[in-house]
Amino acid sequence: MSTHRIGLIGCGGIAGAWIRAVAEHDECQIDWAFDLDAEAATRRAEEVSGQAITDLDKGLASAVDLVVIGTPTSSHPTLVQQAATAGKHVMCEKPMALGLDDCQKMIDACEAAGVQLAIGHSLRFWGAFLKTRKLIAEGAIGTPVSGSIDRLGTAKAQAAEEVEPAADHWRNDPANTGGHALEGFIHELDFTRSVFGDVATVTCEIGEERAVDGFVSPQIIQGVVGFENGAVVTTRTGSTVGVPTRGYWIAGSEGGLRFDGWGGPVELYRRDAKDVELVACEQVYAYHLELKDLTDAIDGVHARPENDGANGLANVSLGLALYRAYETGSRVSFTDGVADLPQGYRNLKY
Missing domain, CATH: 3.40.50.720 (NAD(P)-binding Rossmann-like Domain)
Structure with a gap:
């Protein structure tokens, strides 16, 4: 049994x-x-x-x-x-x-x-993300000081007059999903926090979906996240027309890491090496590792799972801060890694 x-x-x-x-x-x-x-x-x-x-x-x-x-x-x-x-x-x-x-x-x-x-x-458990976190923990690039985290889909050019109303599905309403920063990009926000630590400030601009020259320009969210340790990371999500843009890089005090695919390889740039080193990643099933991490916590192997409730709250906080910063046109500050948001704040529009 x-x-x-x-x-x-x-x-x-x-x-x-x-x-x-x-x-x-x-x-x-x-x-x-x-x-x-x-x-x-x-x-x-x-x-x-x-x-x-x-x-x-x-x-x-x-x-x-x-x-x-x-x-x-x-x-x-x-x-x-x-x-x-x-x-x-x-x-x-x-x-x-x-x-x-x-x-x-x-x-x-x-x-x-x-x-x-x-x-x-689950994203933090996929091969390239897992390997990147391990390399950083081992000191391969020194202290992470900056980064760029992009999750942008590639859209086809679509004439504005051809756009059909969104299907009646719960995912199409930000009142149900919290918007893409919460529904999808929150994976990358979680990974970013796992590398850089507690967030201190957020600014954001959103290019809302609109007609440009008779064609649809899809939504794009671009944020700048400042961390308590002084690190600064740019974050981007949404869609671009025709341009493949997914990619991740992290710069440290002694080197850097970059990758595109979730399964790797990870490019390792060391300060004392002329050539980039390609680091292979384990071909893992992230959901299995995630489940194992939880059952280990249940069994007392460790006190809490990596993705515990406090971590989940902090990720939602960061996602909501992006929307709040855009709405107000002001930087959102954080206290102990959690955004200073109005009581009951939700994203209902973007």
Whole structure:
């Protein structure tokens, strides 16, 4: 019998990633799959030879000790608090929540129940990101002092008159997702914080989607993030027409690192070397490493998972700070790594 019995909450696309992660973990099994859509629950349950359920209370009353939540962001706070009250450890997909108040409620509920909480920032566990963090920890480039983190999609030129209304899907409304800085780019924001530490200030400009010369210019978000240690990083996300722009570089006091693909290789520039060194990366499955990190915390191997609730809150804070800085035209300051935002602040527009 597996050590950790798991309930899957939400049977959309991301559920497949977690099913594979559990399959690669020798001490885990999925007992049931929950979704309000009975057909979706049945499909996922059949993949794992588990039970399909549409009554979450029934699942939380079962013997599972861990739940994986992969539902729309707005549902995360309620589901995490419900699972914690039932005594279940929680892996909750990113972003943690749409506002800092809800993030804190999730943390408080899990701490009160004595259960572990991890937030699904998987990017830091993919090969190139994992290798970069390891090289920095080993001192390969000295102290990181600056960087550029770009996650920009390539769009085709589209005439403004040909644009169709967005489909009626929850992801198309920033009131449901928090905007792309939270829904997608929060992965890179998490990685950036894992390298540079606590954020001190943020400024941001957003090129909003608009018609230019009869064609659609897609949204692009460009931020400058200052850290408590004095480091400065530029961050970019959105889309550009025709130009492939994804890439990551980090400059240190004694060298630098750069890569494009998540699987590597990583280019290592040492101060005493003439040529760049190509560093191979392990071909890992990030979701498996992420799950293992959580189960190790549950088993007492370490106190908390890397992606604990406090880390998830700090990432949401950074994403929201980008929007707040653009809205106000002013720099957003941080206290102890968390943005100084108005109570209840959300991004509802961009």
